[in-house]
Amino acid sequence: MSEFSLEIGTDEIAIVKWDLPNKTLNVLTLKGIEELENIVDELLSTKKVKGVVITSGKKDFAAGMDLNVLADLQANTMNQKNEKIFEFIIRVHKLLRKIEHGGMNEKTKKNGIPFVWANPGLSAGIGTEIGLACHHRIVAEGNRSKVGLPEILVGLFPGAGGATRVSRMVGLMTSAPILMEGKMFSPKNAKNAGLIDEITSSDDLINDAKNWIINATDEVMIKPWDRKGYKMPGGSPYHPNGFMTFVGASAMISSRTKNVYPAAKYLLSAIYEGALTDFDTALRIEARWFTKILTEKSTSNMIRTLFINKNAIEKGLRRPKKSQENKLENIGVVGAGMMGAGITHSAALNGINVTLIDKDLESVNLGISRISQILETGVKRGKLSGEKKQEILNRINPSTNYNDLCKTDLVIEAVFENPEIKNVVLREISNHADEKTIIASNTSTLPITDLANSIPDQESFLGIHFFSPVDKMNLVEIIKGKRTSESTIALAFDFVRQIRKTPIIVNDARNFYANRCIIPYINEGMIMVKEGVPPQVIENAALQLGMPLGPLQLIDEVSIELAISIADQTKKALGNNLEDNGISNVLSLMEKNKRFGRKVGAGFYEYNERGKRVCLWQELKTHFPHRKDQPNFSEVKSRLALIQCLEAVRALESKVLVDIREGDLGAILGWGCMPWAGGPFSWMDLKGSQWIAKECEQLSNKYGTRFQAGNLLQNLAKSNEKFYEKYATTLK
């Protein structure tokens, strides 16, 4: 079956329709490229048609390139790999440039065949780049209609002419949100940004395209950059106006990406170097930089974790296979605090009825008003209609009566993180809910198997750990207690997917997977404060690793009390086996000075009256003076990276974490752990197991056993293997 079809009507206009068999969305495959090449060649050589409309047989135009094509190119170990990737990109460029020329006479620039891009809905990546090569772009109005080039978000950039065409169409400044932020635009905004020419109704899409062709002159077919005297809008790099824009762009990207994401850097180089040459040379330059980004290991890691593995995990890679799919209609949430309200919001937003219970109406209403607030923000941003908001709120049944939990498929406990309180609540739930109802705790640290003791039917109990703020954080840890059944896990998985979040399934242990890794990270920050490493060095090291927040800022965000209570709980559970290393000194100093974090406007940082972070707390250094012999900056970075990664490895070794692909995805979605590298395991693979083992040895000699590499890692180093070679199969 073909992916592109050609139809020529009596009006002598060709309709090229893209319709990838057996898929809901078009993506460009190798076969698709070949088919499109053949069609374009045929149309341009016979010149029998007046014009060509490129459109889609589906609701949308395209989601972009088939990432598997790119992943295959990257994974290939063939000879002259770089040359072959480059040739492949050039081939795509040639195809699009052919469309752009439309077979016109090279000298007279006449007698060409115009191409119109008629996009019925969404178009991203290469889909949009095909459009950019056409002579006129029309998008059908509609809620799902979006146009953009989001490649940068997976560590790539628009390398099929997108970088060169967009920057030459609108100039560097205007191209920033399109190319460097990868924004998707509504038809109206796309038109304002200069990406498209016309908006029409779905019904008129093809007719409008044909009409444009009928009226098209030779003149409208010539792109600005193919005309004499073309000047880049906003100025080229050495034009007085363009100069500062280009200088600023480097600084902005470097500042924002901390120089760990190469994609934006290469993109800007492609634009800069391209802007100094003619268009065809610019395309070659773009292809060279795109080859470089494709062959960058960190990029393939990013694609692997954030696309290929994420899709597979969401489709049920680790979901118990035997259980049939559940569709939840009613759930209960007990506890209307931040977390409970957040979970309720996410469920109601996705069509599930929620009974929200708390001890008194006041508390429940507080939760409801929180939800209402989140929804209102959506309304203000135009993402949600007022009606829709009400519809969502109507799905929530506020209650103080546990009897209302009957006829629910799932009840999630989200009360205060205290085992005694949780046990009481869980008992109440199991007393009132149906026998079939699955019960879950949204604990972030407490072992599920212990909590299960409050429930008679321990098989239908598990942990579903949401991250805060729930409406923004997409990761959910599903925790399998000792006695949790497979069908219980399956239901929880289906629920998480129903509310469009990403589930990873882990086994039970204190702190599960994510918090198990985050806690040592914030602890290491405090240990270094105690040692006398300047706090700004600690924070800058973390940021330069590509962490979203330094450990001290992270503590401020989650509050010192939470850090103290976690430390207390852990101490209670582990007793004397716990390494303290001065963490308690730092915590008690903060407590004594009432510096509880951002919410009170004082923590490791100072905050102004509007709650904005101003600077680090200067007095910290009088309590923990900076040591004379400061460690190397690279050592500080190593400590902060390895303390998380080693814990992830321990989670794997102790079988809390079952699959490193979930480990990488969970780390990125859960606490933003080095997305540029593809997550902690991918980062270790980038560094190499031997380097990791050596670094661990040095750090553990200097700073203690917490840096010791376990057997798993040492064996890996002995055979110089990678995690992804030994512990994961490549997915498609």
Place this chain on the structure above:
Amino acid sequence: MKDAMIFDAVRSPRGKGKKDGSLHELTSVYLSAEILKGIRDKNQLETNLLEDVIWGNVTQVGEQGGCLARSAVLKAGFDQTTPGLSINRFCASGLEAVNLAANQVKAGAGLAYIAGGVEMMSRVPMGSDGAAIAVDPSLAMNTHFVPQGISADIISSLYGFSRDDVDAYAVESQRRAHLAWQENRFSKSVIRVKDQNGIEILSKDENIRPETSMQSLGSLKPSFKDMGETMPGFDGVAIQKYPNLEKIEHIHHAGNSSGIVDGAAAVLIADQDFGKISSIKPRAKIVSTAKVGTDPTIMLTGPIPAARKALETAKMQISDIDVFEVNEAFASVVLRFIQAYNLDPNKVNVNGGAIAMGHPLGATGAMILGTALDELERSDKNIALITLCVASGMGIATIIERI
């Protein structure tokens, strides 16, 4: 090895680098030629004896392009056998011209040179020649490029200079420059600039503001705060290189940075024998020269290693130096130099510097070499060290000794 002797050093007065600056109406080649003629006439030079004219000039585009050195030689009416070489090592250009000439003389490659430079900043704007290090992303991001003002603020943040420190330094520069002019200390070397009719256009540095005080400087806004902290955010770039800084304090402004001016300077450098042939006496000897590369982000700390290198070559100690000329690109550059060598501030930039009188990029190096020589003679001292910080992370130094 021969000795490279300084026979004379002259300069133009410095005109404000704006439309209303007195030198603005003159072309770059005209002012260059005036200074070349000035040093020729003052010393009654036979220009056919000159091996080369080496001319420092930073922004080599338009009227400053096309090997301005040779154009200036011809415009000055030198013998056509005298060639010309335009060079660019940013702010070091003028002194680099001197060093190149000196080292060629030492090696026996030619008898006599005129070295110097020109910059008409009011006519050919700084930066208008482009610069890959600033604009090319593959370079700018990897080298953590920031504009010089940010670099000056990194220096003050790292080495603990406050806004008061840099402002006080600027006030002192103005005071010293004003005093120097009142006492006619530059009279030996300043050549009055005249038009084609002999009508005088400028005879004094016109950028000095003797009325400058801590109060008047206090009202000036830091120049690099917005571009550092907000758009496009150069501080974030700098901190990647200097992670022990939490924040960069922006304290430099127009009043404690070098002034933008027009000007030119020339130095006659030759072998001892040249003096005998031309019946003129050398005033000083070029003892040693040095150039270095340093971190391009902090960019402006090059004078410290450059001075060390020049001292080592000369087998001298820092204490052997009587007079220092450290170009006042920004106040923190000089303060850091003084701090690094623990110098007596009264030995450094005795007659003020570029903060008061201005910094005509390509000419300054040759200009302050002349200032140092005049000061050695005035105060009857022997040894001077001249040094400048240089864009993209370089430094230059020259040690001279009276004879």
